[in-house]
Amino acid sequence: MCNLVESMKRVINEQVGDQIREMLVNEPDVEEKTMFSGHCFLVNGKLCVCVNQEDLLCRIGHDRVVEELENGNARQMLMNGRASKDFVYVALADITGGRQLAYWIDLCLQFNPQAKAAKKKK
Template identity: 50%
Template sequence: MADRIREALMDLPVVEEKKMFQGVCFMVDDKLCVCVRDNSILCRIGEQQAAIELEKGNCNQMVSGERVMKGYVYVEDFTLQTTAQLNYWINLCLAFNPLAEASKKRKRSK
């Protein structure tokens, strides 16, 4: 799955891969865009779009501990068999990316 996402994002000027959330996350313009983890992808699509997609029933809300992570959804890989299915979610992530806030950079200890 990571290779498929890598290929879909290869024409973007600023993409970085980071190990996060027990998987590989693809950062676009220093902002988390999409992650691959186990048998699913984590998509950052914003609260409004997440509500729409959750209503359709084709994804699950991200929950970290007891905290609901609004704007983030998990999509199971069995629903991403075709390029069109994967591109649908990647395009949602890329559409939200310019609106997303970048996380604050952590200062490294010396």
């Protein structure tokens, strides 16, 4: 039974990844990488959105993070016990359709021009 559940989660993950890929098709500079235990999409060299088995990781900027947390639509991303100010997790179970997924992708794309690129490793 456990293998079936894991297999179903991977299918959902791949389906959501495919939907995100379709939503980013008109962006000129999209790169995909495996990071944060999921599949991440970088736009213009900056982390934009990631999908793992259960969540969407959205980079939406501090002001929007505060708003979405207050509305109860997301939860704060924590790294090493500290809040990552520009990121939230959204449970895939709470995204019931393409319109809701598009809402989060749009927020990520709106913030992308202001986001800072990660420093390149030497």
